[in-house]
Amino acid sequence: MVGGAATLLASSPGCKGSSAASGLFSDEQRTALRTFADVVIPPDDEPGGADLGAVPYIERLLTAFDGNDTPAIFAGGPFSGRQPFPDASGHASTNFPTSDFADLIELDRVSEASWRLRILGSPGLSNGGPNQKLTGAIASLRDQLVSGLDAAISSADPPLAQQSPDDREATFNAQPPAFKNLIIELVTEAAFAAPEYGGNIGLAGWKMCHFEGDSQPLGYSQWDGGKHVERPESPLSTANPGPDVAPISPDVDQLLKLVIAFIGGRTA
């Protein structure tokens, strides 16, 4: 007899094979989302949250259960194809693996139920989730975003499009903390996670924070048959070559001192 999740998994609302971008947000909501993504990570000489791909990232996540394809929750492994294999002498070769990240991994029964509950809320599971009687119905990620965006749009005066960057930050800061935190979480995931999830366009998020990204199969030390050798530009056991790419600025120094004083630490 087959029971459990086979019967627990209700069909997704809006499960009509809709394409990633269609039907999820109105144009106005999508524009507001881009605006807030740029509040979280403001554009300057490098891209902001919007151009780092916040909207495609969020749309990809929220439509994971639309259609019959493997939900885009877990990218495959082990390699992305961005880094080469080492050669026999331990140096980077010109031989790159194929991209396994592009092959999505199927969800097991429990993970699927969990992600349906998160993305689709209680309607995503036929019993509404295991503890609905105790916790009440769980709102879908979609509803949390859409209702939060609508509330922000209607409260913005003048409309977001007419506001300066500073005013937009103030409008964002006036939103309820739960909505703000959700936007910050999703925008920063988009900016700094692997690009296969839809964000970090052109690896610009990793470039911005001076992060090399996924390092396999090269890694930071390579076996040459007798010892480990290291990448001169990104060494493991010695200091980085060259000057600091972005030394600590006075604003960051001030913040760190504040935090350290608050938790009773020490400053040199």
Added chain:
Amino acid sequence: MRKTLYGNTQLDKFDVIVIGSGAGGGPIAHVLAAAGQKVLVLEAGPCHFDNIDDPAHDIVARFSNDELKIERRNFMLQNENVEPRTWRTAAGDGPRIETLTGNVQFLPKTVGGGSVHADLKMPRFESQDFQFGTLLKNVQNASFADWPVQYDELEPFYAWGERLLGVQGKLGSNPFESKRSGEYPMPPGPPMYGSLVVQKGLSALGYTMFPYPTAVNSIPYDGRPPCNNCGFCSSYGCPINAKGSSAVTVLRKALLTGNCQLRAETRVVRLVANGSGTAITGVETIDPLGARVTFTADRFVLAASPIEDVRLLLLSGGLGNSSGMVGRNLMFHYQTIAFGIYGERVHGYRGRAVAQGFADFRGKPNDAAHPLAGITEISGGGLPVGEASYYARVLAQAKAGKWNGKLFKALMRESPARDRVMLLVVQAEDAPQVTNIVDLDPDYVDLDGLPVPRCTYKSHPFEVANGQFYEPKLLDIMMKSGARYAAITPRDDVPSSQHIMGTLRFGNDPKTSVCDKNGKFHDIGNLFASDGALFPTSSGYNPTMTIATLALRVGAAMVNPASPASVIKP
């Protein structure tokens, strides 16, 4: 169709069923299968190791340097919205502390268990650690107990485990380590730059840094490649199988004997006992599609980790509990974490999470000048998605909830909390207490409608005082090594250590312990435990080498009760 059945798929009669395939389950499956027993391993989590049972091909792991998949999307963890755990400090809190219902001491859920997630720092315990019943009798409201096996008896099993899992290290480099019968199977791998920076402070203050014993290949070993220090190690499965998890070492060996079958995504939900509860006759499971299926065998091994072992006994009507000790003496290491932020980029995110450590803060029993705490890991910072969340929390607190995008971007570029930070993590002895207990939550259930585990846990003044003793010394080290800013990380109320021990303590007296010296339940003739649940005390060293060692010994005693050591393979 997902693959969930591995090894000898034709087997349908089993001598032994092992519940859980992690650090405790893998080694015992190996010992038993190698001795010709027909073994069924039942694992609740999925299998991410292609070819794990194929002798003709290397294993291809589906893990990757993917922060989102592993850290945010729970690729190989329980999911708190459908498998919650609850927590409270004491019965007086009511059924639970409501707001913290969720991911309490999360369950690593995958073939290989937590040995896949761990960066596998694998030191042995010291010989004193097995004697605290005698040495620490006077600590009020604590239940320290001697172990029924002592270091000398375990030493050959430690050495066997180190060979099987592949542990790197340097004999004699930790001045406090107990006598070893030989060198580590592999030399230490390359150090991380950040550890060498911290070493300046350690040396100035007279402490001894040493290469951390770790089950990670530093050279080609046992058909697996050397670690390339990819930087995505703790919490991440190894994409190249350089990490000696249970899955790629002992479990694979067991599967290749032809005597072992592994069923992934198959969760045991009940032990079926005879009428008197003195023998187990079978286990009821929920299979990958959600159907209930029962398996039978002659003997059964609990290796589902301490919290789930107890849950299973309670879901089965409260078996094995004539002592009243089932679920009691739950322990986690009491962690004190200091961070130092440097002016230079020490790039601690490169490498295998922890390459060096020191044991000067392990201490001695009853020595006020050196109170008992634990080994200290020298660890690098995290990765950018986590880093961003950290800054978001800091900004929210420092700026009264107001977001400041420009400052956030500056933080990400300048990276104080990733590229410039090093951590000192003390894994301190946690006094066992009978009031720290796992039971079933009276209300919350999981996806399948089964009550979830509830942990009632509060730290003892013993570890709190010992931790506080070392806090200023940790800051001294950071500042002497050149840190610009240093502090002790504020503690969460829910203990954050992933070292889970106790709940089925073993001992010689059936009135005060659940299992005997060989891991067999005093009350149940054919049920054994082979994981950290057996620990009577926690030590102040990472537990997993000792978990694997005990699992090998429990398996060896099942094969040859008169002489477990005779089962050890050179």
